[in-house]
Amino acid sequence: MTGCGVCIGGGDYDGAYEFQSEAIRRARKQHKCYECHRPILPGQQYHYFSGKWEGEMDSYHTCLDCNNIRRGLSCDGQWPPFGQLWDDITQAFRELRSTACLEKIPTASAKAYFLDRWRKWKGLAE
Numbered sequence: 189m190t191g192c193g194v195c196i197g198g199g200d201y202d203g204a205y206e207f208q209s210e211a212i213r214r215a216r217k218q219h220k221c222y223e224c225h226r227p228i229l230p231g232q233q234y235h236y237f238s239g240k241w242e243g244e245m246d247s248y249h250t251c252l253d254c255n256n257i258r259r260g261l262s263c264d265g266q267w268p269p270f271g272q273l274w275d276d277i278t279q280a281f282r283e284l285r286s287t288a289c290l291e292k293i294p295t296a297s298a299k300a301y302f303l304d305r306w307r308k309w310k311g312l313a314e
Contacts, residue, residue, distance in 0.1 A: 192289035208239030
């Protein structure tokens with residue numbers, strides 16, 4: 189559990205994979221973030237993850253904001269399964285009692301995006 193009282197990821201998913209590779213890449217063509225579905229435009233950096241688990245190969249493109257939020261708020265370094273980040277965070281919004289979680293998110297851009305999503309969830313912004 190993070191010091192802010194919110195912990196995402198972990199759970200029953202063991203994340204076992206035969207092999208995996210990850211890197212920060214610069215987009216040569218447009219991608220869509222697997223977590224928030226915002227576009228990753230050519231020239232922007234993004235997190236690329238690929239691997240084989242349960243006999244299947246797969247890869248994921250994640251914007252740096254979502255990647256930094258995932259890394260900052262994950263439980264003991266165990267990420268939520270890909271595609272589940274914002275479902276887990278929406279559940280965590282119910283437990284949020286202070287701004288201490290923002291200290292766990294490493295970049296200003298990711299903090300701003302987290303706050304924007306929280307404000308929309310609370311009905312404070314459109």
